[in-house]
């Protein structure tokens with residue numbers, strides 16, 4: 001099988017999550033060949049070179065000149081991604097962009113146009129819609145197993161806002177709305193068929209962080225189904241409590257995680273003697289979770305929730321319940337439970353590619369078989385449109401109509 005060369009742009013936390021669990025990439029037809037980082041994090045590039053025998057570069061331009069790189073995994077912050085996709089496209093490199101793909105629709109449109117003009121594949125990743133239980137639920141809904149789709153309920157309570165995000169970055173994403181919202185909205189859109197017609201939402205404020213702490217949202221879909229979404233990122237309640245303490249990636253989640261994150265945040269705030277000092281302390285904590293951070297112990301990683309823990313369960317991004325005219329499906333720790341006319345039935349989902357491995361696989365097949373990417377730029381743009389509408393609906397106290405939605409093609413189409 002032909003192997004593709006993979007290059008990372010930004011060896012930050014998102015990439016660290018991939019590289020700390022590199023065994024999940026084993027068996028994929030990719031070779032990790034290069035990475036680009038800011039010169040200030042040259043140490044991380046050195047660590048990368050030593051660990052992977054790859055090449056480290058201090059700009060995306062240099063990375064793109066590397067003939068061994070076929071695919072770029074772009075995990076920098078949203079405001080510079082369009083320019084990085086432009087450089088990739090100029091060099092004919094395919095790209096995965098982390099969520100949110102952009103923070104406004106114009107940039108997302110431009111990113112798609114740039115990719116299409118250059119004939120490169122663009123995949124809007126990473127979101128939990130790639131998780132095997134979500135994919136299995138989607139297939140059951142499409143196959144009519146629970147009759148006609150009626151409603152979807154999705155709620156997630158986590159500690160996103162009390163993680164050490166620099167305040168500027170957190171405000172730019174409206175707290176969890178543009179950062180965690182893409183996971184939840186992608187899941188719900190994928191289960192609902194993709195074509196959201198209207199969005200009505202409220203947001204609520206997080207006094208501690210001075211930005212949105214979460215949202216409640218009602219979506220209507222073409223065809224008549226609707227969805228209710230709740231997200232609370234303030235770290236008081238942890239929805240993992242309701243499904244046996246399984247973490248987002250399928251690892252065991254320590255019930256103390258959210259409390260510890262809040263305590264750590266409070267300690268940081270109390271120790272800081274100025275706003276600048278506070279931001280520097282947050283940045284130092286965030287650095288601990290990045291790939292190749294210096295002087296990081298496993299204890300420190302665990303303290304901030306960045307452990308290398310095994311993942312015995314299916315990934316869980318909050319609670320998802322799907323209702324149809326003939327039954328209901330929910331996610332379980334090992335797969336799904338289908339509630340049909342004869343009562344509940346557990347369906348175990350065997351080991352499948354998770355998260356980023358699943359997205360790399362989707363992109364691989366699209367490139368090598370010259371077929372469309374399922375979670376392509378237009379799919380990502382449609383999810384972004386809903387995220388933006390949540391903020392707008394809350395601000396303008398009205399329902400927002402969608403204009404850029406699209407249906408997702410069948411698996412294997």
Ligand SMILES: NC(=O)c1ccc[n+]([C@@H]2O[C@H](COP(=O)([O-])OP(=O)(O)OC[C@H]3O[C@@H](n4cnc5c(N)ncnc54)[C@H](O)[C@@H]3O)[C@@H](O)[C@H]2O)c1
Nearest residue numbers: 009010011012013014036037038075076078098099100179
């Ligand atoms: N933190 C997570 O757990 C996580 C998980 C999934 C997705 N994400 C997404 O990934 C993106 C990045 O988040 P993060 O938490 O990893 O942030 P981060 O700050 O840890 O990582 C960004 C990295 O990009 C580097 N960088 C900045 N400018 C660069 C440039 N011009 N060229 C090369 N590298 C550059 C930074 O030095 C940093 O290492 C966000 O959009 C976020 O939504 C994060």
